[in-house]
Amino acid sequence: MSVARIAVVAGDGIGTEVTAQARKVIEAVLPDTEFNDYDLGARFYNRTGEVLPQAIEEELARHDAILLGAIGDPSVPPGVLERGLLLKLRFDFDQYVNLRPSKLWPGTTSPLAGIKPGEIDMVVVREGTEGLYVGAGGVLHKDTPAEIATEESLNTRYGVERVIRDAFARAQRRERRHLTLVHKTNVLTKAGSLWARTFAAVAAEFPEVTTEYQHVDAASMFMVSNPQRFDVVVTDNLFGDIITDIAAAVTGGIGMAASGSVNPERKYPSTFEPVHGSAPDIAGQGIADPAAAILSASLLLEHLGHDDEARRVSEAVAAEVASRTAGASLRTDEVGDRVAAAL
Amino acid sequence: MSVARIAVVAGDGIGTEVTAQARKVIEAVLPDTEFNDYDLGARFYNRTGEVLPQAIEEELARHDAILLGAIGDPSVPPGVLERGLLLKLRFDFDQYVNLRPSKLWPGTTSPLAGIKPGEIDMVVVREGTEGLYVGAGGVLHKDTPAEIATEESLNTRYGVERVIRDAFARAQRRERRHLTLVHKTNVLTKAGSLWARTFAAVAAEFPEVTTEYQHVDAASMFMVSNPQRFDVVVTDNLFGDIITDIAAAVTGGIGMAASGSVNPERKYPSTFEPVHGSAPDIAGQGIADPAAAILSASLLLEHLGHDDEARRVSEAVAAEVASRTAGASLRTDEVGDRVAAAL
Ligand SMILES: CC(C)[C@H](C(=O)O)[C@@H](O)C(=O)O
Ligand SMILES: CC(C)[C@H](C(=O)O)[C@@H](O)C(=O)O
Numbered sequence: 056m057s058v059a060r061i062a063v064v065a066g067d068g069i070g071t072e073v074t075a076q077a078r079k080v081i082e083a084v085l086p087d088t089e090f091n092d093y094d095l096g097a098r099f100y101n102r103t104g105e106v107l108p109q110a111i112e113e114e115l116a117r118h119d120a121i122l123l124g125a126i127g128d129p130s131v132p133p134g135v136l137e138r139g140l141l142l143k144l145r146f147d148f149d150q151y152v153n154l155r156p157s158k159l160w161p162g163t164t165s166p167l168a169g170i171k172p173g174e175i176d177m178v179v180v181r182e183g184t185e186g187l188y189v190g191a192g193g194v195l196h197k198d199t200p201a202e203i204a205t206e207e208s209l210n211t212r213y214g215v216e217r218v219i220r221d222a223f224a225r226a227q228r229r230e231r232r233h234l235t236l237v238h239k240t241n242v243l244t245k246a247g248s249l250w251a252r253t254f255a256a257v258a259a260e261f262p263e264v265t266t267e268y269q270h271v272d273a274a275s276m277f278m279v280s281n282p283q284r285f286d287v288v289v290t291d292n293l294f295g296d297i298i299t300d301i302a303a304a305v306t307g308g309i310g311m312a313a314s315g316s317v318n319p320e321r322k323y324p325s326t327f328e329p330v331h332g333s334a335p336d337i338a339g340q341g342i343a344d345p346a347a348a349i350l351s352a353s354l355l356l357e358h359l360g361h362d363d364e365a366r367r368v369s370e371a372v373a374a375e376v377a378s379r380t381a382g383a384s385l386r387t388d389e390v391g392d393r394v395a396a397a398l
Numbered sequence: 399m400s401v402a403r404i405a406v407v408a409g410d411g412i413g414t415e416v417t418a419q420a421r422k423v424i425e426a427v428l429p430d431t432e433f434n435d436y437d438l439g440a441r442f443y444n445r446t447g448e449v450l451p452q453a454i455e456e457e458l459a460r461h462d463a464i465l466l467g468a469i470g471d472p473s474v475p476p477g478v479l480e481r482g483l484l485l486k487l488r489f490d491f492d493q494y495v496n497l498r499p500s501k502l503w504p505g506t507t508s509p510l511a512g513i514k515p516g517e518i519d520m521v522v523v524r525e526g527t528e529g530l531y532v533g534a535g536g537v538l539h540k541d542t543p544a545e546i547a548t549e550e551s552l553n554t555r556y557g558v559e560r561v562i563r564d565a566f567a568r569a570q571r572r573e574r575r576h577l578t579l580v581h582k583t584n585v586l587t588k589a590g591s592l593w594a595r596t597f598a599a600v601a602a603e604f605p606e607v608t609t610e611y612q613h614v615d616a617a618s619m620f621m622v623s624n625p626q627r628f629d630v631v632v633t634d635n636l637f638g639d640i641i642t643d644i645a646a647a648v649t650g651g652i653g654m655a656a657s658g659s660v661n662p663e664r665k666y667p668s669t670f671e672p673v674h675g676s677a678p679d680i681a682g683q684g685i686a687d688p689a690a691a692i693l694s695a696s697l698l699l700e701h702l703g704h705d706d707e708a709r710r711v712s713e714a715v716a717a718e719v720a721s722r723t724a725g726a727s728l729r730t731d732e733v734g735d736r737v738a739a740a741l
Contacts, residue, residue, distance in 0.1 A: 134584035142585070166622055168511040192551070192588045202555035204592040208535070212545035239636070241477035242485070245535045249547040272643040279509055279622060279647035293582070297640055300615040304622035 059359055060089045062118040062324065064140075066096040068333030069387075070124025072341060073348035076391025077122055080349050080371075081356065083395040084364040091118070095140060097128030097333075106139030112147065116323060120355050123328035124348065128335060138190075141316075141326075145183045148323035150316035151214065152221050153181035153295060154354060155330070157282075157302035160311055162377035167279065167305055175306050177285040178229075180222035181295025183316055185214040186246075188292045210246045210291070215253045221319055222289035223261040233286035234258075235267045237274045237294055250291065271298070278302055303330055311376070313350035317358060327355040341387045346372055349394055371397040401430045402702055405461040405667065407483075409439040411676030412730075413467025415684060416691035419734025420465055423692050423714075424699065426738040427707040434461070438483060440471030440676075449482030455490065459666060463698050466671035467691065471678060481533075484659075484669075488526045491666035493659035494557065495564050496526035496638060497697060498673070500625075500645035503654055505720035510622065510648055518649050520628040521572075523565035524638025526659055528557040529589075531635040553589045553634070558596045564662055565632035566604040576629035578610045580617045580637055593634065618644055625649075646673055654719070656693035660701060670698040684730045689715055692737055714740040 061081070065074040081088055093111060100106055115121060121144070126136045144150065159165050159175040191207035219236075226234040236254045240247030251268065258266050269277065271294045277284060278301040290298065303312040312330035329347030337343055349372050357365035371394045379385070404424070408417040424431055436454060443449055458464060464487070469479045487493065502508050502518040534550035562579075569577040579597045583590030594611065601609050612620065614637045620627060621644040633641065646655040655673035672690030680686060692715050700708035714737045722728070 134587065137584045138587075166510050168509060187551070188585055190587070192586075194588050194592070196555075198595070200555055202592060204553045204588040206551040206553075206586045206589045208530070208549040208551075210547045210549075212539075212543055239639075241480045242531055242636075242639075243535075243549045244477065244481075244533070245537050245547040246549045249537070249545060252541070272639045275618070275640050276643040276647040276652075279644060280651060293585075296582075296585075296615050297618050300619040301622060301644065304619040308623060309619075 058087045058089055059085060059120070060091070060118045061355070062115050062121045063090050063092045064095050064121055064123045064126075065092070066124040066126040066333060067098060067128050068125060068335045068338035069343035070096065070126065070333050072338070072343050072387045073329060073345040074122060074124035076345035076387060076394070077348040077352040079391045079395050080368055080398070081122075081352050083398040084356070084368060085361065096126035096136060097131045100131055100136060106136060107143055115144070116148070118324045119321070119359055120324050121326040122352065122355060123326050125329065125331060125333040127333045142188065144326055145316050148325070149184060149318045150323070150325055151182060151184045151218055152317040152319055153183035153292075154315040154317055155179045155181060155295070155299040155302070156313060156354075157299070157306045158311070159306045160373050160376055162379055163307040163311060165305055165307055167282070170282070175282045177282070177288060177302060178225060179288045179290065179295055179299045179302060180218060180225060181290060181299060182214065182218045182292050185210050186292035208243075208246055208293075210249055212249060212253060215250055216257060219254055219257045219289055220260075222287055223257055223264055226264045226287040227261055229286060231286040232264045233267070234264050235269055235274070235285060235288045237269050237271050237288055237290035237298060239271050239294070240268075241270060246291070254289075274298055275301055278305060299330070309347065310344050311346050311350060313347050313354055315351065315354040315358060325355075325358055327351040327358070342385060343387050344385055345387050345390050346376055349391070367398055368394070401432055402428060402463070403432045403434070403461045404698070405458050405464045406433050406435045407438050407464055407466045407469075408435070409467040409469040409676060410441060410471050411468060411678045411681035412686035413439070413469065413676050415681070415686050415730045416672060416688040417465060417467035419688035419730060419737070420691040420695040422734045422738050423711055423741070424465075424695050426741040427699070427711060428704065439469035439479060440474045443474055443479060449479060450486055458487075459491070461667045462664070462702055463667050464669040465695065465698060466669050468672065468674060468676040470676045485531065487669055488659045491668070492527060492661045493666070493668055494525060494527045494561055495660040495662055496524035496635075497658040497660055498522045498524060498638070498642040498645070499656060499697075500642070500649045501654070502649045503716050503719055505722055506650040506654060508648055508650055510625070513625070518625045520625070520631060520645060521568060522631045522633065522638055522642045522645060523561060523568060524633055524642060525557065525561045525635050528553050529635035551586075551589055553592055555592060555596060558593055559600060562597055562600045562632055563603075565630055566600055566607055569607045569630040570604055572629060574629040575607045576610070577607050578612055578617070578628060578631045580612050580614050580631055580633035580641060582614050582637070583611075584613060589634070597632075614641065617641055621645055621648060642673070653687050653689060654693060655690050656697055658694065658697040658701060668698075668701055670694040670701070685728060686730050687728055688730050688733050689719055692734070710741055711737070
């Protein structure tokens, strides 16, 4: 396998701190990896007025993957960096599989009573390039009593089928081989029917995968009352945004929540990042937990075909987290060092 | 006050059983109430092929409120009754305030560890007549690889402002006087901006109400990690559908979840119903818990201006639930009798 070229967008706040640990861990398992740093995010925006210059995006495109920390700062108007960088990369790099595993790891505690580590273990495959995220819609008669605002969800058979097929393939590789489609077919009859018909068609190719359908409201309730029932979940962009945050919450919050915005064909680089934000309140103190960032690095390794390294990294993170003393203070770099040393 | 005229749509499955108790309780506090029964739902649909004949809808319109049990049965294709009856009434009767209180009552247990009764007490005011529920959108090239399906969210200043004002007024009447707007302004920029600007404008009329904004994904997480922080929440139709089910889940499931689809001006009747469904699996056994249906009757009484009776009913339900012996089997009519007797 050739040397991996990884673009590092450490970003703002604790993003830089946790990304340094993720990088350290990748270096421990793949010492030849080439890393190139890109200074993007709030600092860059405040300095230049630009979010993602085209020349930089073209450079990013010449990498195998992007390791992202977190972007955002109160000094930047909400939405600017999210749309101009995170969402732009998802669309421009055709990252149509938004991958969000949620696992209750040993050493972590669910806010749900009576649920023990190991009992929750799911992956949500969220569509990343369609739906309400396309930005379609408009505003008429703004700031008058006659104002109307529309948002349009665009769904194609092409886009729906490829993400559903990816989810089936992932379910097929897991032990339980169960896939749940989440939508709102009883109200969103047009998109819902497209998703449901496509799901049924692709299911025929995967006879070993058992399937289930749930409305998004019911699924949101089950995420709390019975999260054990989920194995792989496939859903649209907006529903995925919501239910993955519930899944993160029931597995102890975003401390361990990793994500990948994946272009499975590797025609474009995929982005891997912790679900947490830049946390300006604790930035610069060296106390941010890098577990989610390192688990995102594990997803990156798996995406690039380094399955063995990916598994070793996630096991090392799990062991480190399980060995923590409750109440003991945590140092970002110590966690990274311990995980790297274990590899 | 004149005699209240209530249309009873008991519906299917346990709907008929729990509605009988809700009616019994209303009779206990307002003996003169006129009740008229309407046989609608799965049985009616299977017999007639119709969901809501226009003549019946016109009769319903001549009532002060509708007491609904639950509709739905596996024999009816999903969506038919929901859209043809529940949603149709919301739209035709301009029920733009969809009211969903969530409270952790004494005697009930949250699935969240360490949360005690009384600690969760919120009301979600969900918009009921706009957004993605309007049914706009379409399908092109159906069942071909070129198929596209769209769903359109329609939001008007008129519709957004009236529900936000209603939510502020409700927050103003509560002890904590706190209102949270939930939306996804960083992605749904058109509708999000309309909601955010309207919220800010109406806030100026209610200086005593403290306000907060949360993205729907963050709010969904907080519903699990910190539900105590919510007092009144206002949000759009689809987000409201989802977060009220999370709110129901963290307050112990839909056993105590009441709802009202309200036309505040009382130009049209408002519908009051438990959030739970018709539960065909336990129907006919007399073991369904009527608490949510009776609490919905309490919302109905409050809507009709009988604040004192409404309070007495909800207190009687709370006392009955608190007095239950853990593990003891429950009889639907006994619960209704006990609540009625306490009034
Ligand atoms: C930052 C925001 C645009 C983004 C989204 O909505 O997808 C985030 O919530 C996520 O889940 O990655
Ligand atoms: C049955 C369905 C159409 C309905 C909705 O989506 O509003 C239900 O989930 C609810 O919350 O009342």
